Amino acid sequence: MPKVEWSERLSVGVDLIDEQHKVLIKRLDDFAEAVHNHHGPREITRTLGFLMDYTDIHFSTEERHMTAGAYPALDAHRTKHEEFKGALARLGEDFEEEGATQGLAESINTLLINWLVAHIQNVDVQFGVFLKEQGITLDAEG
Ligand SMILES: [Fe+2]
Numbered sequence: 001m002p003k004v005e006w007s008e009r010l011s012v013g014v015d016l017i018d019e020q021h022k023v024l025i026k027r028l029d030d031f032a033e034a035v036h037n038h039h040g041p042r043e044i045t046r047t048l049g050f051l052m053d054y055t056d057i058h059f060s061t062e063e064r065h066m067t068a069g070a071y072p073a074l075d076a077h078r079t080k081h082e083e084f085k086g087a088l089a090r091l092g093e094d095f096e097e098e099g100a101t102q103g104l105a106e107s108i109n110t111l112l113i114n115w116l117v118a119h120i121q122n123v124d125v126q127f128g129v130f131l132k133e134q135g136i137t138l139d140a141e142g
Helices: 015-036 041-068 074-097 102-133
Strands: none
Touching: 015 041, 015 102, 041 074, 041 102, 074 102
16 A cells, blocks of 8 residues: 655645644545555544544645635635545545445545645645745644
8 A cells, every 4th residue: 555654745834734734644544544454444434534524624724824814826725625525525435335445445545645645745835835925924723
């Protein structure tokens, strides 16, 4: 199973967001691992629940700071977040219907891991640049 770990190449140059990305990646990885290793349904559901909860927390943090900073690309960025949440919800439905299939494990790897890494590198990075240009610093509480 391809393992995703946070590294400097995923840094958006903002500590608060980088720290949240580390947690998000860890939770995604925990979920992917639970499916890949055929953990019990309760365990898989639990890891997916943690992932969904943290996704909401993290996206809300980003969007709150985008709103506060009058970030011009907020709407487009929010749409991306909704896409990701939709993909997570669909994975949850697939799991409920079919269990921890090979197909589910592959969907998590390809869709979510690729999506998240690409999103951080291509989309979140732009927000980091914007914050820097505006001279906005985010405090650790989010
Ligand atoms: Fe984002």
